[in-house]
Amino acid sequence: MPSYTAPTKDMQFLLHDVFKITEADIPGYEELERDFTGAILEEAGKISSEVLQPLNAVGDTEGCTLENGVVRTPTGFKAAFEQVKEGGWTGLDMPEAYGGQNMPYVLGTAVGEMFSASNQAFTMYQGLTHGAASAILAHGSEAQKDTYLPKMVACDWTGTMNLTEPHCGTDLGLMRTRAEPQEDGSYKITGQKIFISAGEHDMADNIIHLVLAKITGGPEGIKGVSLFIVPKFLVNEDGSLGARNGVACGNIEEKMGIHGNSTCVMNYDGATGYLLGQEHKGMRAMFTMMNEARLGVGMQGLAQAEAAYQNAVVYAKDRLQGRAVTGVENPDGPADPLIVHPDIRRSLMDQKSFTEAARAFILWGATMIDRAHRADDKDADGLISLLTPVIKGFLTDKGYDMTVQAQQVYGGHGYIEEWGMSQFTRDARIAMIYEGANGVQALDLVGRKLAQDGGKHVMAFFDMVKSYIKENAGQNEALDRDFLEPLKAASKDLQAAGMYFMQNGMKNPNNALAGSNDFMHMFGHVCLGLMWARMAKTSADALAAGTDDAAFHETKLATGRYYMARQLPATAMHLARIQTGADTVMALDAASF
Numbered sequence: 001m002p003s004y005t006a007p008t009k010d011m012q013f014l015l016h017d018v019f020k021i022t023e024a025d026i027p028g029y030e031e032l033e034r035d036f037t038g039a040i041l042e043e044a045g046k047i048s049s050e051v052l053q054p055l056n057a058v059g060d061t062e063g064c065t066l067e068n069g070v071v072r073t074p075t076g077f078k079a080a081f082e083q084v085k086e087g088g089w090t091g092l093d094m095p096e097a098y099g100g101q102n103m104p105y106v107l108g109t110a111v112g113e114m115f116s117a118s119n120q121a122f123t124m125y126q127g128l129t130h131g132a133a134s135a136i137l138a139h140g141s142e143a144q145k146d147t148y149l150p151k152m153v154a155c156d157w158t159g160t161m162n163l164t165e166p167h168c169g170t171d172l173g174l175m176r177t178r179a180e181p182q183e184d185g186s187y188k189i190t191g192q193k194i195f196i197s198a199g200e201h202d203m204a205d206n207i208i209h210l211v212l213a214k215i216t217g218g219p220e221g222i223k224g225v226s227l228f229i230v231p232k233f234l235v236n237e238d239g240s241l242g243a244r245n246g247v248a249c250g251n252i253e254e255k256m257g258i259h260g261n262s263t264c265v266m267n268y269d270g271a272t273g274y275l276l277g278q279e280h281k282g283m284r285a286m287f288t289m290m291n292e293a294r295l296g297v298g299m300q301g302l303a304q305a306e307a308a309y310q311n312a313v314v315y316a317k318d319r320l321q322g323r324a325v326t327g328v329e330n331p332d333g334p335a336d337p338l339i340v341h342p343d344i345r346r347s348l349m350d351q352k353s354f355t356e357a358a359r360a361f362i363l364w365g366a367t368m369i370d371r372a373h374r375a376d377d378k379d380a381d382g383l384i385s386l387l388t389p390v391i392k393g394f395l396t397d398k399g400y401d402m403t404v405q406a407q408q409v410y411g412g413h414g415y416i417e418e419w420g421m422s423q424f425t426r427d428a429r430i431a432m433i434y435e436g437a438n439g440v441q442a443l444d445l446v447g448r449k450l451a452q453d454g455g456k457h458v459m460a461f462f463d464m465v466k467s468y469i470k471e472n473a474g475q476n477e478a479l480d481r482d483f484l485e486p487l488k489a490a491s492k493d494l495q496a497a498g499m500y501f502m503q504n505g506m507k508n509p510n511n512a513l514a515g516s517n518d519f520m521h522m523f524g525h526v527c528l529g530l531m532w533a534r535m536a537k538t539s540a541d542a543l544a545a546g547t548d549d550a551a552f553h554e555t556k557l558a559t560g561r562y563y564m565a566r567q568l569p570a571t572a573m574h575l576a577r578i579q580t581g582a583d584t585v586m587a588l589d590a591a592s593f
Contacts, residue, residue: 059260132159301399
């Protein structure tokens with residue numbers, strides 16, 4: 001069966017050597033000393049490998065069951081949930097005022113990767129709660145915060161987000177769920193929501209649903225959408241639980257993956273709800289949760305790729321198949337291990353070079369969120385807003401691809417459930433779909449984010465890349481050749497694509513939208529290229545100064561060179577596709593398909 005070891009050493013390298021977090025001018029970062037973060041990451045790693053990972057296959061094979069309106073989670077989930085709660089992991093980066101530990105988001109992100117890699121379906125229960133709590137924290141009244149947040153931060157109560165309905169997904173303006181105002185200021189919520197992750201389960205005393213609905217008499221379309229807090233059990237004034245609310249799970253979905261998470265059909269029948277934020281401004285409040293969730297989903301793409309890669313490496317070293325074309329490398333055995341073969345090496349290097357750069361990208365994004373929230377930095381907020389669809393879309397597309405490559409290393413055994421590799425692929429697949437399908441992420445990037453604030457943030461990104469190259473050029477010939485020059489070429493491809501959109505998108509918007517997916521992938525490659533350039537510089541400096549861990553830094557440089565030589569040139573292909581415009585994409589009329 002698969003195993004998982006938390007990549008704490010790589011995380012420490014990124015946090016302290018590459019990003020130098022204790023030197024960053026972000027409130028709270030000065031406390032993140034290496035020993036402190038190391039202790040937290042090591043403990044989280046133990047829980048991941050010893051508690052959560054052994055339940056991953058259990059959740060996959062048992063799934064969740066619905067009995068008389070109650071969803072039963074897989075064997076061991078409830079006990080593990082209590083252990084995670086007792087350790088304070090559910091409120092790691094939440095405010096102390098509500099029972100959290102007020103750690104920076106970047107540390108919560110690192111821990112989140114471990115938990116997701118070891119058991120994605122399980123981790124979604126507290127992950128969704130974190131998102132719902134963040135929305136209440138940002139938009140709730142003081143009374144709402146005091147009522148719900150202490151219990152949600154502790155995960156005594158969990159949370160959900162309710163958007164999708166049977167007839168509408170992305171186009172939420174079509175929703176039919178209604179909210180009828182009541183004399184006491186509450187609302188009666190009636191309608192049906194589908195695909196609600198963790199919508200009903202047996203691990204918490206209460207479930208706090210955040211539900212999008214339209215107030216009767218309000219504007220039509222998306223402008224009439226409001227957000228409501230709808231608890232499973234009503235909460236009395238003294239904080240105790242009251243009567244059961246008019247919300248129930250009608251069914252749990254049979255899914256391709258994440259079987260350990262209950263994906264529910266939720267029926268609201270005159271359920272009591274409380275407005276969160278302003279009337280008809282529900283999307284603004286919900287996007288507090290959605291944006292956090294999209295970063296978390298991008299992390300899931302990385303996490304599943306990392307877990308799958310770790311197991312593929314073990315198999316490639318152990319499995320004997322054929323002989324190396326350059327000569328026998330295992331003379332005492334009947335064959336050489338798979339890892340001697342160049343195509344297996346290519347596959348493993350694809351995976352390794354992706355996961356290490358993706359981890360850097362995710363943590364870099366988390367530092368921007370900390371800078372935006374803790375230092376009120378508008379530029380950081382704008383940049384992470386630009387990069388959110390890239391993190392979500394690119395990392396989940398590529399993360400899924402990497403789980404397929406890991407599965408392929410096993411050959412036929414990768415297709416057999418006994419070896420457990422198919423679960424990584426099946427679990428990774430949903431990340432490309434939920435929290436906004438990746439095609440929608442690409443449209444958001446090209447249609448909205450590029451032009452946001454007059455294009456200020458994308459120009460800032462290009463300036464950042466250009467400045468990094470200029471500041472570091474000429475110091476190390478090998479770094480110039482292997483990292484900075486490829487990064488410069490890829491960045492020019494990305495700028496050329498943006499210029500194409502400007503010149504051709506106005507007269508025919510399809511020219512931009514037909515190239516949106518390619519642009520999202522171009523952007524992702526440039527971001528990972530930038531991460532590899534930064535990691536390579538750090539490792540090269542460490543080797544030049546003398547280090548006790550030369551093997552780590554030499555491996556880092558070799559892995560980075562692979563990405564820059566074999567993956568980053570994909571930007572040229574994506575640019576060529578973009579510059580063909582929309583004609584070939586839109587050539588057939590609907591009847592011809």
